[in-house]
Each structure stands twice: as C-alpha cells, then as structure tokens.
Amino acid sequence: MTTRHVPDDWTDLDTRAVDTIRVLAADAVQKVGNGHPGTAMSLAPLAYTLFQKVMRHDPADPHWPARDRFVLSCGHSSLTLYIQLYLAGYGLELDDLKALRTWGSLTPGHPEYHHTKGVEITTGPLGQGLASAVGMAMAARRERGLFDPETPEGASPFDHFVYVVASDGDIEEGVTSEASSIAGRQELGNLIVFYDHNEISIEDDTNIALSEDVAARYEAYGWHVQKVDGGENVVAILEAIEAAKAVTDKPSFIQVRTIIGYPAPNLMNTGKAHGAALGTDEIVEVKKILGFDPEQTFQVDDEVIAHTRKAVERGEAAKTAWQAEFDQWAADQGEHKALFDRLTARELPQGWTDALPSYPADPKGVATRKASGEVLSALAPVLPELWGGSADLAESNNTTMKGADSAGPKAAATKDWNATPYGRTLHFGIREHAMGAILTGIAMHGPTRPYGGTFLTFSDYMRGAVRLAAVMGAPVTYVWTHDSIGLGEDGPTHQPIEHMAALRAIPNLSMLRPADANETVFAWRAVLERQTVWKTGPVGLALTRQNVPTLEGTSYEGVTKGAYVLADFDADAAGDSSDNKVILMASGSEVQIAVETKALLAAEGINARVVSVPCLDWFEVQDADYIASVLPQDVQARVSVEAGVAQPWWRWLGSAGRPVSIEHYGASADYKTLYEKFGITSAAAVAAAKESL
Amino acid sequence: MTTRHVPDDWTDLDTRAVDTIRVLAADAVQKVGNGHPGTAMSLAPLAYTLFQKVMRHDPADPHWPARDRFVLSCGHSSLTLYIQLYLAGYGLELDDLKALRTWGSLTPGHPEYHHTKGVEITTGPLGQGLASAVGMAMAARRERGLFDPETPEGASPFDHFVYVVASDGDIEEGVTSEASSIAGRQELGNLIVFYDHNEISIEDDTNIALSEDVAARYEAYGWHVQKVDGGENVVAILEAIEAAKAVTDKPSFIQVRTIIGYPAPNLMNTGKAHGAALGTDEIVEVKKILGFDPEQTFQVDDEVIAHTRKAVERGEAAKTAWQAEFDQWAADQGEHKALFDRLTARELPQGWTDALPSYPADPKGVATRKASGEVLSALAPVLPELWGGSADLAESNNTTMKGADSAGPKAAATKDWNATPYGRTLHFGIREHAMGAILTGIAMHGPTRPYGGTFLTFSDYMRGAVRLAAVMGAPVTYVWTHDSIGLGEDGPTHQPIEHMAALRAIPNLSMLRPADANETVFAWRAVLERQTVWKTGPVGLALTRQNVPTLEGTSYEGVTKGAYVLADFDADAAGDSSDNKVILMASGSEVQIAVETKALLAAEGINARVVSVPCLDWFEVQDADYIASVLPQDVQARVSVEAGVAQPWWRWLGSAGRPVSIEHYGASADYKTLYEKFGITSAAAVAAAKESL
Structure with a gap:
C-alpha cells in the first residue's frame, strides 16, 4: 500500500518535493509543539499531484475566475494546503511555515479565507468543506448559465473543476451525507472528491465507530465511485482523475487508502500521528528513511523549490491561453460581459x-x-x-x-x-x-x-x-x-x-x-x-x-440603522417630563403591540415613544449620538416586546427596564390564543411600562 | 400498490378499523383547519398492524419497562399515533381527536412526551426520532447488561424491540445518516425502522431533491434491508417484521412504498395531501369509497372500538405473563433487582x-x-x-x-x-x-x-x-x-x-x-x-x-445556587461605602481573573466582591432575597468577566455595569497571547470597574 508508483514524466525532483512536504509537516508541528502532521505526510503525493500536475490555477492570481477550486475539507491538516501554497509560489515562504499556529502568522491552525492567499474557504469544522464544495460546483454551473449558456460543455472559459480532499471525519458528519445526496441529484460532473481513507481518527482505528461501506454509500447517492489502493500510487490517482473528469453527469468520489503519518516508523497508522507532534526521535527516523539530513530542520533543497515554483510559469501560461478565450467571449457576448463585470464588482444595477x-x-x-x-x-x-x-x-x-x-x-x-x-x-x-x-x-x-x-x-x-x-x-x-x-x-x-x-x-x-x-x-x-x-x-x-x-412611519433609513423612532413622544402631552416617559422597543410582529401600547399609555397620561428594532446587530454599532437620539439617557423607563427570550434586550433595558418576553417553550394552538396565554400583549406591555417608570 | 392483502386471521373489523383511521385523520384535520392528514391515512394499515398485531405493550401501563417502543419519527403525522392510542385504549377519546391542535388538548400538533400517555418521545423536528431510537436500542442493550447479563438472547424479561416509522424527511436529514451508521456499527438487532417511502414531501414529488437509492444506502451502513411494495399489503408487512426480528445482529430497514393520502381520489399522491386539510368535498369522496356515511364526521362504529380496545386485555395478559418471568428473575437475581429498583427510582446510592x-x-x-x-x-x-x-x-x-x-x-x-x-x-x-x-x-x-x-x-x-x-x-x-x-x-x-x-x-x-x-x-x-x-x-x-x-472558597452549595460570593468585600477596607464598592462576576476560567482583579482594586482603594457564576440559569431562578444577597441593590458598579459575548450578562450588569468580553472571533495562537491580545485580563477588569463606579 506504500509502494511508489509514478508516471513516466515524474522526476526525482518530484519525488524529492513530495518527501520534502512530509519533512516540513513534521518539522512545523514539532516546532510549535502542536498541530496535525500525520495527514499532511500521507497526503503529500495527492496534494502535490493536484497542485503541480492537475489543477488549472495561477499562483499570481488566486482570484482568476476560471481556476479549479481546491477545498481542504479536513482543515486540521492545514499543512497539506500551506505547503502546496508555499511550493507553488502563492506567497507563503519557509518562515511562514515556521510560524505555524502562532499569533499573526499566515499559517493559522486551520486555513482561513481572507487571511492566506490561495485558501478558497475556511475549513476545520468537519464536513463543512465538502458540503460547501457542492455549493461551489452548483455555483459554477449557474454562473456558466449566466455568462456563457450556449457554448458546448468543456469549451467555455468558465468551465472548471472543484477538487475536495475529505477525511473520515468529513465522511461521518451528517452534513456531507445531505450535501452528497444533493450532489448526486444535481449530477454535478464538475465535482471531484478524494476521500482520504486512512482508517484512523482521534480515537485511533475508526473500526470502533465506522463499519459502513462508504464507497457503496456514495454509489447509492448516484456518484461515480473509484478506489485507489495506496496514497503513493500517483499513477492510479492520475488515472482516477482522468476517469472522473470524463464522467460529466455524476460527481466523482475517489477513495484513496492511505497510511496516516507514513513513513514515520513507530507512529504511522496510529491516532497519535493525527493530532500531535511526532517527537524529535521519530522525526529523525523519518528524515533518515527519506534521505534527509536528520540534523537539519525545514530542509528544502534549492532545486526542489525552483522545480515546484515552475507552477508560477505554468499558471501564467494557462492564464494567458485562457485570456484569449475569455477575450473572444467578451467580444462576442457583450451583454454577458457587462453582466459579468457588474457582478464581479458586486454592483447593483441602476434603478x-x-x-x-x-x-x-x-x-x-x-x-x-x-x-x-x-x-x-x-x-x-x-x-x-x-x-x-x-x-x-x-x-x-x-x-x-x-x-x-x-x-x-x-x-x-x-x-x-x-x-x-x-x-x-x-x-x-x-x-x-x-x-x-x-x-x-x-x-x-x-x-x-x-x-x-x-x-x-x-x-x-x-x-x-x-x-x-x-x-x-x-x-x-x-x-x-x-x-x-x-x-x-x-x-x-x-x-x-x-x-x-x-x-x-x-x-x-x-x-x-x-x-x-x-x-x-x-x-x-x-x-x-x-x-x-x-x-x-x-x-x-x-x-x-x-x-x-x-404600519405608518416605517423607514428605509431607519432599518439600515437597526433601530429607529417609529412613533415619537407626544410633544403636546400634558405634564411632559422624563418622569412620565417610557420607551417601547419591539421587533417584528410585536411592533404592532408597542404601537397599541403607546395609545393605551397615552390614555393613562404616560408618554411613550415606539422604537422599531429590525436589527439589534446593526443598532449596536451606530455612533453614540445616534444611539442616544433613539434611547435618550434621561428616559430610563423602557420596555422591550419580543415573542422570545429577553436575553438580547437587557443591554438596552438597563436597570429600570422591563422585558415583555417568553422564557419557556410554546404550545400548540392558534396564535392569537398563544399571544394571550403567554402574555405577549399590550396589556402586559402597559404593566411593564408602569413597573419600569 | 394499493391492493389489500391481509393475513388469514385478519377480520372485516380489522379492515373497518383501518378505514376508520383514515376517516378520523381526514375529519380531525378538517375540523381544526390545519394539520397533516395524508400520511396518517396511508400509514393506517402499518400503524394498526403494529399496535394491534405486533407490539408487546399494555395500554394500562405505558411505563412497563419491557414494552416495545414505538417512535413516530415523522411527528407531523401525529394522528398516526394519536389514533392508535385512541383505538388501543391509552386514554385518548374521540373528543381528544376532535380537539386536535387546540389549546390545552391532549392532541397537540406534534406528539409531546409528558403530555399524552403512550407518547414515548417528542418528535417533529425531522430526523430526531429515528436518531433517538438508535439510542433507545443501545440503552435496551446496556440495561439488559446491567440487570440480566447472563440470560440467553430473547429469553430475558428485558428483551424487546424498538419500532420506528420514518418519512422521506427523516431519511434526508443528516442526523439519521449519522445515527444509522452508528446503528450498523453497533449491530442493533433490536431496532426495526419502517421507511414510509411515499415519494411526496412538501415540495411535492421528492424526485426534485432526492434521487439516491435509500435502500442501498442502508445496506452500505450494514443494515438488514427489505422492501414492501404497497402500504395495504399487511401480509408483506408482517412477513418483513418476522424476518427483521430473526436477524439479531443487524438493525432492520423496511422500505414500504405507500401512496400518501390514499384513498383520497384527487389529492392522494400529491404534496397537498401532506400538510393541509383535504376539504369537505374530498373527504366526502373518501367516505364514499370506504363505505362510511358521508354526512357524518368522526364516525366510529361501536364494534370497531370494542374490537380495537381488546388491546387492553391483550396487554394485560402479556404483562401478566411477563410479570411471572420478571418475578422469577427478581427472585434469582437479588442484586440486579436492587440495582433495577434504585435506578428505576432514579436514586443515587448511599454515600x-x-x-x-x-x-x-x-x-x-x-x-x-x-x-x-x-x-x-x-x-x-x-x-x-x-x-x-x-x-x-x-x-x-x-x-x-x-x-x-x-x-x-x-x-x-x-x-x-x-x-x-x-x-x-x-x-x-x-x-x-x-x-x-x-x-x-x-x-x-x-x-x-x-x-x-x-x-x-x-x-x-x-x-x-x-x-x-x-x-x-x-x-x-x-x-x-x-x-x-x-x-x-x-x-x-x-x-x-x-x-x-x-x-x-x-x-x-x-x-x-x-x-x-x-x-x-x-x-x-x-x-x-x-x-x-x-x-x-x-x-x-x-x-x-x-x-x-x-481556588480558595469554592462551595458545593454555591454551585447549586448558580452564583455565589467567592471572595467578599473587605470588611475593614478604608473608606468603606457603596461608592467604592464593585461586584466582579465571572465564570469558568475567568474567575481567576476576577480574583486577581480584586487584589489590584484593593491596592487602589476600591473594595471588590468576587462572585463565581458557574450557572446563570440556576442563579436566575433563585429567590429575590438570595439574588439580592449576592448582588445587593446598593452596589450598582458591576463587572462581568467571561471570554465570550456579553449578551447574557447585561441583565445582571444593569445600567452602570461593564462587561469584559469578546464580541468577535478568536485567532490561532497560544492561549496566553490570546487573552492578552483580546483584553480578557485583570487590567481590563480594573478599567471596567473604574468605569462602572
């Protein structure tokens, strides 16, 4: 299962690069003292093959719309991605790998979008990456339909693939079961998922909790399913990818049997290789096995990095070739191009x-x-x-x-x-x-x-x-x-x-x-x-x-600010003073109750302002002046009305305020009865206002 | 698919009872104007067969520990259960069915545990019932092991089955995928799941969102899988149950193809039969087809209810037979019986x-x-x-x-x-x-x-x-x-x-x-x-x-009250007045910060009390005196310290209080750096205390 099998055009430098990945993964985790070395080691050939031999991508332009997407669903194996980004020339350097999992580094514990160039999506919570990749594949189709619906399949500048690497954890999570069923129904031929079947998770041998036939399950979802017996078998990986691409009406599932932590002599194939540093002794052994200097850390031969950084040139060439297609499309399809430009700028159309x-x-x-x-x-x-x-x-x-x-x-x-x-x-x-x-x-x-x-x-x-x-x-x-x-x-x-x-x-x-x-x-x-x-x-x-x-008085401006005065204090109310003023805050269907309450209070000589609160999140980031204009300091009598728990309202109620809320579960009946029985009423709001005054 | 096929001992009264179920379901939903008639109609033969022919249960004793459990995972079809409980004599009567989904009735929209006798578990949120049933089957095995480990399989008074009826929705939810994989791994031979495969959900034909081979998926999980072609085929249902029971090392999945809303001539097999009243015209047609008086509603023939209520006698007989086995076990296994009694009483052992x-x-x-x-x-x-x-x-x-x-x-x-x-x-x-x-x-x-x-x-x-x-x-x-x-x-x-x-x-x-x-x-x-x-x-x-x-000063009593004084105001502090007093509230790992903060404040002449808050939920239900003893009204300067959003603390902070909190996402670094960088420190708490004073 660990026999190397490489294609004819694979060089010794490629092999050395793959082994460099393993050594870097072990060294990086060892340096910081925590992290996940095992999968980064065993997935080295697959990840390298994808980034160096298979995917269409341009390290100089991580936002190239036609790039193949790479989703590392097992985000804990972030080194799998970081090392590829480093090798391919996305901007990460050796020092970044040395700074793994430390404050401010470009290499946090899990890959973070917006943070590290080349990371397509933040992953870590298991299952999310694979499930979101289904969305990416669906989006690719819809975008294709918006921008270039007529061109035959495979011939559009918008055609590309979504590649995913998923682990046992991703496979076990229900969210991937749901998403994979949808992907089957949707016949997403542009989605290729590798299942890193290493049979090890944190509790060691997955047999304790996983006995299903995962490949058969994916067949039941209607996927195209293949198996590769051994993570070192690059030939089989490449063949499987070709076969996957050829099946255009089914998503592809490629189950790759790997040995986690390979080739660590004592820790491979154990849970210990999953989520902890291997230890210096074991790393020395790994380096000896792979022909690296056991005294050195973070050893990268100049020829290796020169070799792998050719990805930049290849990316540029691919981008140039694509640009010609794209320009042709833009020239031919002005209207679609205009839409593409507007959407890419995230602009909304005039009017x-x-x-x-x-x-x-x-x-x-x-x-x-x-x-x-x-x-x-x-x-x-x-x-x-x-x-x-x-x-x-x-x-x-x-x-x-x-x-x-x-x-x-x-x-x-x-x-x-x-x-x-x-x-x-x-x-x-x-x-x-x-x-x-x-x-x-x-x-x-x-x-x-x-x-x-x-x-x-x-x-x-x-x-x-x-x-x-x-x-x-x-x-x-x-x-x-x-x-x-x-x-x-x-x-x-x-x-x-x-x-x-x-x-x-x-x-x-x-x-x-x-x-x-x-x-x-x-x-x-x-x-x-x-x-x-x-x-x-x-x-x-x-x-x-x-x-x-x-209602009367609602306002777009008000909504954008999160909360606003819907109905103000009556200016000409008798005996107007802060002693008889109360602010009624409410959201959604309870704003009508606040409006009713204002009228009821007026009849009792209490002067109320109704504040509609469509969005507390937006209100709390307004400037202090605006907040004080809506909730003036001198009116501490306040009532909130919302048919839910009061927890979010206390901040605005202060010490004197009173919520009208529901702190328990509901019941089965018509809604008018429920509002009455549970006291979400103007009568309750009136009582709360009096208590608050 | 709708041809009736019944066993030799099935009588016309049984058939009439099954048809009565359909009519009652249609009438009950029609009366209240909302609800789910379709599945209750099509599942009538299956549900009736389970409650009247298959399950070991005693309507007089819904808590009989050895009863077979019935879980209606598709809780929206609550009538499926309510009508069986009515027919079998669990205490529901026709008036209860007439009160469906109304305030205070025993027949709420979804079945509620603690509310209606014979309801084993509250269901409605899809997937939860089936997934919890896996837990029931696991519990049955563990309890068997605790109380009667030596008796051969099938011969213990604790042996019984868990039956589940699940819908397309249950099958689509990821939680059942997870739970079903576990059930396969666990070889739960005591679990029998019926998949009501009617190919209709709220968006009508499930083909729009479901193309997988569900039966094949369950085979991949390692389940024993059978198919029954037609919900009216009682013979096949019974045969499948026998076969399921005979396989003791696999959970059983029985896919039953039904026609939702059968035999409603216009609405069966449509999404409209799922979640809305059929309408009086359609119900008249149903009654005509089934030989009921179209002028009557809630028609139950006396012979029918007399026939179905024989379930009470059968239950009593089964219970009596079982009691002999149980008494023999109790006599033989005194120690296990003592454990059984203690656990059943939910008592903890002395000392x-x-x-x-x-x-x-x-x-x-x-x-x-x-x-x-x-x-x-x-x-x-x-x-x-x-x-x-x-x-x-x-x-x-x-x-x-x-x-x-x-x-x-x-x-x-x-x-x-x-x-x-x-x-x-x-x-x-x-x-x-x-x-x-x-x-x-x-x-x-x-x-x-x-x-x-x-x-x-x-x-x-x-x-x-x-x-x-x-x-x-x-x-x-x-x-x-x-x-x-x-x-x-x-x-x-x-x-x-x-x-x-x-x-x-x-x-x-x-x-x-x-x-x-x-x-x-x-x-x-x-x-x-x-x-x-x-x-x-x-x-x-x-x-x-x-x-x-x-820490010093922690207390069991304090924990049971949710919050308590861990370190009080210094009694002999210079210039002791409420003007220089502050209360520091904290939970978990931030209590140590509150303790440090108290010392820092003392050095600045500010007198602080530290309140440890292990459980806000328990604190808020204490009586007013206790709450005031911990958070006295005359000390309004208050600080909360918790490494999370402040939302739950505002209620206790009041207008003057200040939270030390984190209102944004974290980062990847060692934790000491993060506490410093994000300001969860005694310095921040000192500053907040001063602001609050």
Whole structure:
C-alpha cells in the first residue's frame, strides 16, 4: 500500500518535493509543539499531484475566475494546503511555515479565507468543506448559465473543476451525507472528491465507530465511485482523475487508502500521528528513511523549490491561453460581459430599487414572509444574480420567484417544477445543514447572491454552517420564516423561543426581524446594498407566518440603522417630563403591540415613544449620538416586546427596564390564543411600562 | 400498490378499523383547519398492524419497562399515533381527536412526551426520532447488561424491540445518516425502522431533491434491508417484521412504498395531501369509497372500538405473563433487582459522594476537563448507570472512565478499545448531532444516565438534538470541553465565542461553567443530584482545555445556587461605602481573573466582591432575597468577566455595569497571547470597574 508508483514524466525532483512536504509537516508541528502532521505526510503525493500536475490555477492570481477550486475539507491538516501554497509560489515562504499556529502568522491552525492567499474557504469544522464544495460546483454551473449558456460543455472559459480532499471525519458528519445526496441529484460532473481513507481518527482505528461501506454509500447517492489502493500510487490517482473528469453527469468520489503519518516508523497508522507532534526521535527516523539530513530542520533543497515554483510559469501560461478565450467571449457576448463585470464588482444595477413593492398602511396587513416572496419575485428580472430556494418549505417560506425554473438536470423535473441546469430555484430537500453549507459555497465561488429558507426553529440544524459563513463574512441570506409562537398550531417543537437571541449572539451575522411588509422590503434592500461588500457577512431574515398590520412611519433609513423612532413622544402631552416617559422597543410582529401600547399609555397620561428594532446587530454599532437620539439617557423607563427570550434586550433595558418576553417553550394552538396565554400583549406591555417608570 | 392483502386471521373489523383511521385523520384535520392528514391515512394499515398485531405493550401501563417502543419519527403525522392510542385504549377519546391542535388538548400538533400517555418521545423536528431510537436500542442493550447479563438472547424479561416509522424527511436529514451508521456499527438487532417511502414531501414529488437509492444506502451502513411494495399489503408487512426480528445482529430497514393520502381520489399522491386539510368535498369522496356515511364526521362504529380496545386485555395478559418471568428473575437475581429498583427510582446510592475527588488550592491548578475525567473515573464503580463517550474526542474531552469497556459488538474492537455489547464507553465517531439524539434516546428509554462529549464549539452541530432534549426535560449531560479562546492554537473555527450565550438562551437547558477543579466536582455532583428528577432537563458542562488555578472558597452549595460570593468585600477596607464598592462576576476560567482583579482594586482603594457564576440559569431562578444577597441593590458598579459575548450578562450588569468580553472571533495562537491580545485580563477588569463606579 506504500509502494511508489509514478508516471513516466515524474522526476526525482518530484519525488524529492513530495518527501520534502512530509519533512516540513513534521518539522512545523514539532516546532510549535502542536498541530496535525500525520495527514499532511500521507497526503503529500495527492496534494502535490493536484497542485503541480492537475489543477488549472495561477499562483499570481488566486482570484482568476476560471481556476479549479481546491477545498481542504479536513482543515486540521492545514499543512497539506500551506505547503502546496508555499511550493507553488502563492506567497507563503519557509518562515511562514515556521510560524505555524502562532499569533499573526499566515499559517493559522486551520486555513482561513481572507487571511492566506490561495485558501478558497475556511475549513476545520468537519464536513463543512465538502458540503460547501457542492455549493461551489452548483455555483459554477449557474454562473456558466449566466455568462456563457450556449457554448458546448468543456469549451467555455468558465468551465472548471472543484477538487475536495475529505477525511473520515468529513465522511461521518451528517452534513456531507445531505450535501452528497444533493450532489448526486444535481449530477454535478464538475465535482471531484478524494476521500482520504486512512482508517484512523482521534480515537485511533475508526473500526470502533465506522463499519459502513462508504464507497457503496456514495454509489447509492448516484456518484461515480473509484478506489485507489495506496496514497503513493500517483499513477492510479492520475488515472482516477482522468476517469472522473470524463464522467460529466455524476460527481466523482475517489477513495484513496492511505497510511496516516507514513513513513514515520513507530507512529504511522496510529491516532497519535493525527493530532500531535511526532517527537524529535521519530522525526529523525523519518528524515533518515527519506534521505534527509536528520540534523537539519525545514530542509528544502534549492532545486526542489525552483522545480515546484515552475507552477508560477505554468499558471501564467494557462492564464494567458485562457485570456484569449475569455477575450473572444467578451467580444462576442457583450451583454454577458457587462453582466459579468457588474457582478464581479458586486454592483447593483441602476434603478434596481424601482422594482421593489411598497405597501399602503393597512390594519389587516400582510405576513412578512409573503412580502419577502413578493420582493423576490419583483427582483427576479432585475437581479439575475439572486437565486435560492428552500429546504422543502418553498410554499411556506415564500422563497420561489414567480416563473423561475428550478436548478437541476432534466431528470430532476417533476410535474410541479421545471428543472434546467441553469435554473435558479434551489431544492435542498429536508437538509437544512447542507443548505447552509451550500449557500456558503455558492458565495465563496463567485459573484452570485444565494438565499435559502427554512423555519426559524430549524436554523438550529444549520448552525454549524451559519457560523462558518459568519466567520468568513460570506454574503448569504437566510430566509427564516415562522419566527415565533405566531406560527400557531405546530407547537413547541416548531416555535422559536431562544432563536433570535442565539443567532444575534453570533458575531458578524446580522439578524433582521422586520415589523411589517414595508420593513421587509427595506430589509431586503438594505441587505442587498450591504452585501455589495463581500465581507459584511451573512444575514438572517426572521419573518412571520401570520399577517401583521402594515404600519405608518416605517423607514428605509431607519432599518439600515437597526433601530429607529417609529412613533415619537407626544410633544403636546400634558405634564411632559422624563418622569412620565417610557420607551417601547419591539421587533417584528410585536411592533404592532408597542404601537397599541403607546395609545393605551397615552390614555393613562404616560408618554411613550415606539422604537422599531429590525436589527439589534446593526443598532449596536451606530455612533453614540445616534444611539442616544433613539434611547435618550434621561428616559430610563423602557420596555422591550419580543415573542422570545429577553436575553438580547437587557443591554438596552438597563436597570429600570422591563422585558415583555417568553422564557419557556410554546404550545400548540392558534396564535392569537398563544399571544394571550403567554402574555405577549399590550396589556402586559402597559404593566411593564408602569413597573419600569 | 394499493391492493389489500391481509393475513388469514385478519377480520372485516380489522379492515373497518383501518378505514376508520383514515376517516378520523381526514375529519380531525378538517375540523381544526390545519394539520397533516395524508400520511396518517396511508400509514393506517402499518400503524394498526403494529399496535394491534405486533407490539408487546399494555395500554394500562405505558411505563412497563419491557414494552416495545414505538417512535413516530415523522411527528407531523401525529394522528398516526394519536389514533392508535385512541383505538388501543391509552386514554385518548374521540373528543381528544376532535380537539386536535387546540389549546390545552391532549392532541397537540406534534406528539409531546409528558403530555399524552403512550407518547414515548417528542418528535417533529425531522430526523430526531429515528436518531433517538438508535439510542433507545443501545440503552435496551446496556440495561439488559446491567440487570440480566447472563440470560440467553430473547429469553430475558428485558428483551424487546424498538419500532420506528420514518418519512422521506427523516431519511434526508443528516442526523439519521449519522445515527444509522452508528446503528450498523453497533449491530442493533433490536431496532426495526419502517421507511414510509411515499415519494411526496412538501415540495411535492421528492424526485426534485432526492434521487439516491435509500435502500442501498442502508445496506452500505450494514443494515438488514427489505422492501414492501404497497402500504395495504399487511401480509408483506408482517412477513418483513418476522424476518427483521430473526436477524439479531443487524438493525432492520423496511422500505414500504405507500401512496400518501390514499384513498383520497384527487389529492392522494400529491404534496397537498401532506400538510393541509383535504376539504369537505374530498373527504366526502373518501367516505364514499370506504363505505362510511358521508354526512357524518368522526364516525366510529361501536364494534370497531370494542374490537380495537381488546388491546387492553391483550396487554394485560402479556404483562401478566411477563410479570411471572420478571418475578422469577427478581427472585434469582437479588442484586440486579436492587440495582433495577434504585435506578428505576432514579436514586443515587448511599454515600456515593464519598467517591468524589477533591483538590487542594493550587495556583498551577488543573484543567477542568481533566477534573471532569477524574470525577467520571471515580464514579465508575459507584454509579453503573453512568455511561457515555465522545464524538471522537475521548482523550480531549476526558470522557472515558478508566478501565471501562467500550459498548459494541466484538467486531468493533480495536487495539485501543475492548468492545463488548454491555460495555459503557460510547464511540459516536465524528457525529455530534447523532450523539445528541442518541443521548436523548438513552434517557427516554430507561433509567441509565448518559453523557457525551465534544468541543463546545461543536455544540452547534448538535443543537437540534439539544433543544429537543430540553423541550422534554430529558436528563442528559453534555461534556463540552475547550470552552473558549483558552483552547489556543486551533483558532477561530474551534474557539467558542457566542456559545455560552446561545446555549444559555435555550429554556430548560442548564449551562455550567465551573471555575476550577473543585467546582467541576461540585458541578457533576449537583447535576447528578438534580437529575434524580427526570424532567429537570439536560445540562451542559463547559470545561477548559488549559489548566486553571484551584481556588480558595469554592462551595458545593454555591454551585447549586448558580452564583455565589467567592471572595467578599473587605470588611475593614478604608473608606468603606457603596461608592467604592464593585461586584466582579465571572465564570469558568475567568474567575481567576476576577480574583486577581480584586487584589489590584484593593491596592487602589476600591473594595471588590468576587462572585463565581458557574450557572446563570440556576442563579436566575433563585429567590429575590438570595439574588439580592449576592448582588445587593446598593452596589450598582458591576463587572462581568467571561471570554465570550456579553449578551447574557447585561441583565445582571444593569445600567452602570461593564462587561469584559469578546464580541468577535478568536485567532490561532497560544492561549496566553490570546487573552492578552483580546483584553480578557485583570487590567481590563480594573478599567471596567473604574468605569462602572
């Protein structure tokens, strides 16, 4: 299994380079005293082959749109990637490898997007990389459809592949099971996954927890499955890649049996080689076996680095050849080129907001999920970059743009959905976690703007993906409907209580809970404007199932600031002083309650201001003057009204304020009964206001 | 596919009963105006066969320990269960079915444990039921091992089966993929899953999002797989169950092809039959087809209910027969019987706390994860009901009891782990979500006490399961280690920032973050005492990777109250007044910083009290006097110190208080550098105290 088998054009320098990788991996972890050497050692031939022999990429231009993507799903093996970036000439140098896992280095514990050139996506939480790669492969197809739909397969300047290296951990995580099933359904021929089947994880031999036939499972998903028996068999790896590329209607799964930590004589094939330094004695043995000087560390022969840095020239040549194709395409397809330029700049088209609906004030009102659906349908012709769908709740989440085709092969079509490869309605099935990761992958891949919907409660299922999107600042939008007990009869398992708090707690995720139809329009507008800058991060829209009144006084400017005065203190109120003033803060469907409460309080001689709070995350970063203008220091009587736990509101309530909240689970009944029974009412808000005064 | 095929002993009354189910399901949803009729109609023969012909159960004693368990993983089809409970005589009556999904009824939207007799587990969030059923099957084996290890298979009074009905949604969710892989590895012959393969979900034909060969996937997991072509084929269903029972070393997967909504002439086999009332016209047609009076609603013939209620007699007879076996076992195995009684009462053994370690004050200290591991090993011989493991992080989470065997078949053994079917170390693989659901299933099944570990960050992956455990109040313990930036080099993807806030927000989940080794011991003690009452809910322990000093003054009583004075104001401080007093609140590894800060402030003439806050959830439910004794009203200068977002602390900080917190993601470096760079230091706490004064 460890016999080297290399192709005819493979040189001794290639072999030396591969062995250099192993030695660098062992040395780098040893130097800092912690990290993951084993997989970087055993994957050296595969990673080297991909970066030096297979992938189309240009180290000088890591953003080349037609580059093949590389996703290291097993992010803990970050050295697998860092060493390739170093060898290929992406800007990492030996000192960077020596600084592994230390403050400020370009080589943190796990690969971080925005931080190290050539890292396509932040990985580490297992499963996310592979699942997001499915999104990348889907994005590649959609972008192809937007920019160059007519050119035959394989002949477009936008055609390329997505390569993934995944570990046992990635394979075990449910998110990859979900995403791989979707990839099979989607017939993603541009996706090639290597499963590093080393049968070792942290608890050592995976047999203790893994007995399934993984390859058979991927066959069941409809993938093209191959096996390579031995990580040193470069010939078989290359043949498998060629075969994978030739199958254009199935994603490819290549199971490579490797020996973790190879060739460490005592530690290879053990859990100890996975996540700890090998120790100097063992590293000396490795160096002896590979013909390196056991006295030296970080030994890289000049000829080796000169050899591997030829990747820069090859990249330049490939880019030049591609540029000619691209220029030809640009000349032939002016309209597509204009779209490409606009999207690449993340610009919105002139006058796009003219398409947005607006709603007259109306006590009966509209559900905010419905308004959201109307926004999406209105924007469909204006913003072709906008696309998305639902985890099997399209009609409930109102995520389908009217008249849009579904994204998928013809074989996916049903009597309700017309599927075409370049379609824009996404169908995730009941797979929220994969949806989250796929949306991230779409955003990572290119300039389109993805969204995805489920019930707000089931944001829990996708939280791993949401967090990673937030870490990267990926501009994706979650359409989370049925955002409170207001969903009614489905009961406590479906009613969000803690979710607004739990999601607001995530740094760099913006949670919007619009009060009515117009605030929903403003929310979408604000999100799309904001996401013209990539790093601004994901956004969650929390939307009602039930109708809410369309209110007077809502404002786009106000929404962009996160909170604003919807209805101010009555200027001419009798006995106006800070002693009888109270501020009523509310979000979403509870803003109407704050409005009612203001009127009730006025009747009792209490002067109230209603502050609509669509986004606490945006409010808290406003300047102090603005915050004080909305929540003046001299009015300490404050009430928050939100049908969820109060945790996020205390900061703004202060010592005197009182929340109207729900601190327990919901129940199954019609929503009006629930609001009454659980005390999310204007009567409760009046009582809280009096207590606060 | 809809041809009826029934066994010889099946009577016309049985057929009428099955058709009664369909009519009741349609009527109940129609009456309330919302709900899920379609699956309840098409699963009528299967559900009826299980409850009336197959399962060993006693409607008079829903807690009979040897009953077969029934898990309706597709909880939205709650009528499937409610109608069986009604027919079999569990206490539901026709009026309860008429009250479907209304306030206070016994028939809420989704089946709720603790609420409706005969409901084994709350379901609704898809995938959780099937995944928890894997835990039930594992628990059945462990309990068997604790109470009756010697009796041959099938001959023990504790032997029984776990039946599951799962839908397309359950099958698509990643959590079932994870759990099903574990079930295969564990060779759970006592688990029988029916996959209701109706090819319809909310977005109609599942072909739009599901093309995999599900049966082949389950074969790849190592399950025994069978297919039944048609939900009306009772003969085939019965044969498949017999075959499933006969295979004792594999879980069974029985794929039943049904037509959702059968026999509704216009709506069957459509998404519309899934989640909405059929409409009166369609229901009239159904009644005509089935020979019911189209003018009547909720029509149940007297002979039908008399026939089905014979389940009570059969249950009594089965129970009586079993009781003889049980009494014989009790007589033969006094020691096991004593254990059975103690565990069933959820009592802890006399003097069990004597086994707990305690630690001398020590500035170098111990990591709290290590102390937790020592608690577990110390309790191993005293509490056989305690068992658990990790999602492939055993050594990092310190979740393995010294000398304990692993739970699993011989075939799962590796050189590091000795697996036996009655072992107590659990190996979940890298499958956090399934771990969560399995732990819940273990707690639902019987009286053992399960725990499971991963990194705190990856609580995100298991959040769906954690929430459902909290909804039910299930007594499980999560060992979440590496609880802050203190984990160091693994960087932002692995460093919890928002997790304490996000988990504290979940109602009925207690989050403990002990300050040192002794508080860790007290935390485990408090949790085990607390969970002598079932409904008290799950607990998460947030534990450090890094060493923390073992402090003076920690207290068991204090831990049980959630927060307590660790080091009080200096009584003899010069110029003692509320003007120079500040309260320093901290949790976990930051309590040491609060202690340092007190000394620094004293040197500046500021008198500080240190409050250790191991559990905000427990503190906030203390009486007002206790809360005021810890946080006196006249000291409004307050500082919180926690290496995470401040959100949960504002309630206790009030208007004058200041948090020392981290509101952004972490970084990859050694932990001491990170604490310095991110300002989680006594210097920052001193500055915050001054600002607060």
